[in-house]
Each structure stands twice: as structure tokens, then as C-alpha cells.
Amino acid sequence: xxxxxxxxxxxxxxxxxxxxxxxxxxxxxxxxxxxxxxxxxxxxxxxxxxxxxxxxxxxxxxxxxxxxxxxxxxxxxxxxxxxxxxxxxxxxxxxxxxxxxxxxxxxxxxxxxxxxxxxxxxxxxxxxxxxxxxxxxxxxxxxxxxxxxxxxxxxxxxxxxxxxxxxxxxxxxx
Ligand code: AMP
Numbered sequence: 001x002x003x004x005x006x007x008x009x010x011x012x013x014x015x016x017x018x019x020x021x022x023x024x025x026x027x028x029x030x031x032x033x034x035x036x037x038x039x040x041x042x043x044x045x046x047x048x049x050x051x052x053x054x055x056x057x058x059x060x061x062x063x064x065x066x067x068x069x070x071x072x073x074x075x076x077x078x079x080x081x082x083x084x085x086x087x088x089x090x091x092x093x094x095x096x097x098x099x100x101x102x103x104x105x106x107x108x109x110x111x112x113x114x115x116x117x118x119x120x121x122x123x124x125x126x127x128x129x130x131x132x133x134x135x136x137x138x139x140x141x142x143x144x145x146x147x148x149x150x151x152x153x154x155x156x157x158x159x160x161x162x163x164x165x166x167x168x169x170x171x172x173x174x
Contacts, residue, residue: 001034001035001037001038003171003172006029006035006038006171006172007172009028009029009032009035010024010025010026010028010029010151010172011024011025011027011028012024012025013025024123024151024153024174026061026064026122026123026150026151030064036068039065039068039150039171040065040068040069040072042171043065043069043120043148043171044069044072044073046148046169047069047073047118047146047148048073050116050118050144050146051116051144052073052075052116052117052118052146053075053114053115053116053117054075054076054077054078054110054111054115054116054117054118055067055069055070055073055075055076055077055078055117055118055120056077056078056079056080056106056117056118056119056120056133056137057077057078057079057080057120057121058080058104058119058120058121058129058130058133059079059080059081059082059085059104061121061122061123062080062119062120062121062122063079064122065120065122065150066120069118069120078106078107078110078111080104080105080106080119080133080136081104081105081106082102082103082104082105083102083103083104083105085105086105086106086107088107088108088109089107089108089109090105090106090107090108091105091106091107091108091136091139091140092104092105092106092136093132093133093135093136093139094132095128095129095131095132095135096128097128102129102132104129104132104133104136105136106136106137106140110140111137111140111142112140112142113140113141113142113143114142114143115140115142115143116142116143116144116146117137117142117144117145117146118146118147118148119133119134119137119145119146119147119148120147120148120149121133121148121149122149122150122151123149123150123151123152123153124149124151124152124153124156124158124159124168124170125153125156125158126156126158126161127156127158127159127160127161127162128161130147130149130158130162131161131162134147134162134163134166144165145165145166145167146166146167146169147162147166147167147168147169148168148169148170149168149169149170149171150170150171150172151170151171151172151173151174152170152172152173152174153174154173154174155174
């Protein structure tokens with residue numbers, strides 16, 4: 001499958017969840033086995049030689065591909081969740097969204113300083129969510145952070161919010 005063919009399986013929904021947003025709906029790609037295989041293989045090829053020790057998925061659309069890649073790389077999966085969902089002791093970061101403030105959390109024992117971490121989400125828009133996730137992961141003093149998206153909206157320049165030592169890769173660009 002080519003990137004252009006994959007794009008034909010991604011549905012654009014105008015004005016969701018609010019007026020003016022062109023929402024990239026990946027469920028139409030996820031239901032296609034060839035697209036899923038493409039995502040899995042492309043992500044694996046990007047990260048197979050990086051010494052990744054943990055894959056983090058961001059709630060909730062990051063929970064789809066992160067564990068699949070984790071299995072393929074032979075490493076564990078860790079969820080970043082919205083405040084109040086994780087049952088044990090947590091570490092958290094708050095960040096400003098268009099409307100109000102959001103807080104994301106990791107369990108205190110989720111990572112160690114020896115980890116090489118890949119943080120995955122489905123889509124990069126402004127980068128606010130992923131930047132907060134990187135700050136959260138930095139609190140553990142990990143060795144290296146990689147960031148991955150299936151889709152990047154290039155015109156929003158979201159990748160500019162990340163520090164230079166964080167490697168950002170996306171499979172599909174609009
Ligand atoms: P941001 O923090 O602005 O990069 O927003 C990223 C998060 O919002 C991701 O978890 C996406 O799932 C979601 N998101 C933002 N904009 C869109 C869009 N146009 N289409 C699909 N998902 C989006």
C-alpha cells in the first residue's frame with residue numbers, strides 16, 4: 001500500500017467536534033486490515049533499531065497502535081491517561097488547551113531512568129498534548145524520548161513545540 005492509498009482510507013469529517021475543524025477520522029483506516037499492516041510495518045521499521053524499552057500511548061486514540069507496535073518490538077505498553085483514571089500513585093502535568101486546562105498522568109512506577117521511550121498518538125495538530133506527555137515522561141529522567149504520530153497536520157507547525165533532543169516522526173502528512 002502507498003501513502004496515497006492509505007489517505008483514501010482516512011475520512012475527513014468537517015466541523016467535528018467543533019465548527020471549523022477538519023477532523024481526520026482514522027477509524028476508516030483501522031477497519032482495513034491492509035492499512036493496519038502498513039501502520040504496523042512502517043512504525044516497526046522506524047523504531048526496530050532504536051533500543052526502545054517502553055511504548056507509551058496517549059488516551060485514547062494512541063491506545064490503538066501503541067500496544068501493537070509494543071508487541072512487535074517485544075516491549076511493554078504504558079498508558080498516559082487523563083486525570084483521575086489511573087488507580088495507583090501518579091505523576092502529572094497540566095497544560096492549556098483552546099478551552100481551559102487539561103491534566104494527564106502516568107503511574108509513578110510506570111518508567112525508570114533506564115528507559116528509552118517511544119510516545120505515540122494518532123495525530124499531531126498543535127502539539128500541545130504530546131508536549132505535555134513529553135514533559136511528563138521527562139520527570140522520570142529517561143535516557144531518550146522518541147515521538148510518533150500516524151498523521152501530522154503540517155500547516156499547524158506542531159512539531160516546532162518539541163525540544164531539539166526529541167525525535168519526531170509521522171507516517172502521513174497533510
Ligand atoms: P494537539 O494537542 O493540538 O496536537 O491535538 C492532538 C490531539 O487531538 C490528538 O489526540 C488527536 O487525536 C486530536 N485531534 C486534534 N485535531 C484533530 C484533527 N483535525 N483530526 C483528528 N484528531 C485531531
